[in-house]
Amino acid sequence: MKALRISVERIVRPLHASELRKDRIREELLSHITAAFDEERAAGFAEPEAAARAAQRLREPPTVTRRLQASIPKSERIMFYPLPYSQALRRFVWTRIQPRAGESALVWSVRISSFIFAIPMAVMMFLVIPLMKASRWNGADSWVHFGFAVPIWLIVSAGIFMFYFVLESFGRSHIRSTPPRKRLPVILCAGVMGSLPLCSGLLFAWICRDRLEFTSGYLAYLTIASVATAVLAPIIGAAHAADAQRWRDWGILDLSERG
Amino acid sequence: MNPIKGDILRGHLEPLILSQLDRGGGHGFEILRRLEQAGEGSLQLKEGTIYPAIYRLEQSGLVRGEWEENSGRRGPRRRIYHLTPKGRRQLAVGRADWRRFVTVIGGILEAET
Numbered sequence: 001m002k003a004l005r006i007s008v009e010r011i012v013r014p015l016h017a018s019e020l021r022k023d024r025i026r027e028e029l030l031s032h033i034t035a036a037f038d039e040e041r042a043a044g045f046a047e048p049e050a051a052a053r054a055a056q057r058l059r060e061p062p063t064v065t066r067r068l069q070a071s072i073p074k075s076e077r078i079m080f081y082p083l084p085y086s087q088a089l090r091r092f093v094w095t096r097i098q099p100r101a102g103e104s105a106l107v108w109s110v111r112i113s114s115f116i117f118a119i120p121m122a123v124m125m126f127l128v129i130p131l132m133k134a135s136r137w138n139g140a141d142s143w144v145h146f147g148f149a150v151p152i153w154l155i156v157s158a159g160i161f162m163f164y165f166v167l168e169s170f171g172r173s174h175i176r177s178t179p180p181r182k183r184l185p186v187i188l189c190a191g192v193m194g195s196l197p198l199c200s201g202l203l204f205a206w207i208c209r210d211r212l213e214f215t216s217g218y219l220a221y222l223t224i225a226s227v228a229t230a231v232l233a234p235i236i237g238a239a240h241a242a243d244a245q246r247w248r249d250w251g252i253l254d255l256s257e258r259g
Numbered sequence: 260m261n262p263i264k265g266d267i268l269r270g271h272l273e274p275l276i277l278s279q280l281d282r283g284g285g286h287g288f289e290i291l292r293r294l295e296q297a298g299e300g301s302l303q304l305k306e307g308t309i310y311p312a313i314y315r316l317e318q319s320g321l322v323r324g325e326w327e328e329n330s331g332r333r334g335p336r337r338r339i340y341h342l343t344p345k346g347r348r349q350l351a352v353g354r355a356d357w358r359r360f361v362t363v364i365g366g367i368l369e370a371e372t
Contacts, residue, residue: 011307024338028287028310031335035288036306058307071311073318 003048004033007055011064016080017072025068033058113161120153262303272304272312273321274353277346280322286337287313313340321346 008029012022036057040050058064069077096115100108129146268275279285279293291309295302316322320343327337342350 025310027335028338029307031286031337032288032306032310034334057305059305063305064307064311067308067311068314071314071318 001034001037001047001051003051004037004054005030007033007051007058007061010061011058011068014065015069015072016077016082017069018076018080021072021076029058109161109164112164113157116160117153117157121150124149263298263301268302268304272309273316274350274357276309276312276316277321277342277350277353280340280342281347281350284339284341286327286339288337290340316340316346319345321349 008026011029012026015022015025017025033054036054037050040053041047043050045053103111124146132142275294276290279290279297282293285293287309288306290313291304291306294304313322313324317324317340322340323343324338324340327339
């Protein structure tokens, strides 16, 4: 029931804590308030009144929030303390990257990866390079350094595209029980995603061999990225699918714009 | 008899939760019900305040929580808490402290002038 979820959100949303912790508290409080609501209904109260009584049983949201906040480790409280304008920035980013109604996993992934590619490129073109030119620009060498950033960032964005495509496709296929044959592109994509950073790194090192010493450093980073991607993708994918299933079960999908 | 409300219970809530978990694992709502039953209607707890206490106990390693799986019920999962060996030792300390408190304060309050 939406009124119960709103009561929980009033308590949980202002917390300075990680999303992981907030999700845990959110689910536990929702489970509690649902049980309280069921008791009130069994006592003969109509739904809206039972929801209001269940919310009152929890105590006033600011008090519960304050006590919950005090129970969160200090390091986490500091780390997730909202900086000025961070909520506005978060809302700006979130409204652009969240899946739109009826949007396919493919279109959504393209949109996110384009967004992630475009922003650093814009920062580099309009901020970093002009600043560098004004201070210690080293002609062709500097252009080479910045030139390398473009394909690398393109590869990263392609990886991000596939990562989100895999995540979202697994999540959606889990919810909608997509036939196995439709999962094949997703599984292929997951395989490519795991090997892409390393293969591109090897290719990059081969092209640049004996010319630029710093390529060995990039190769190391790409190897780490490749291993991390291969390890993280199934873990996050599985968690994503489980979350999607749970969220559908307890109807929190319509509260997905979380702060 | 006047009900015992939240503010008086502050400081005692954590040992009370430990004592109820000593009877067996349970989720937040269940712990609350057990406390109310044990208090025979004299305890009036605001339900939302039990969770910060449980989280503090969990962070201190006195209780261990795990999500309920395959319960067959729909909706959000419940988190089941169990007493750890450290929690059991802490409960014994809490009980001893309470007996001492009652002996000392009771002795003072009940002393006839």
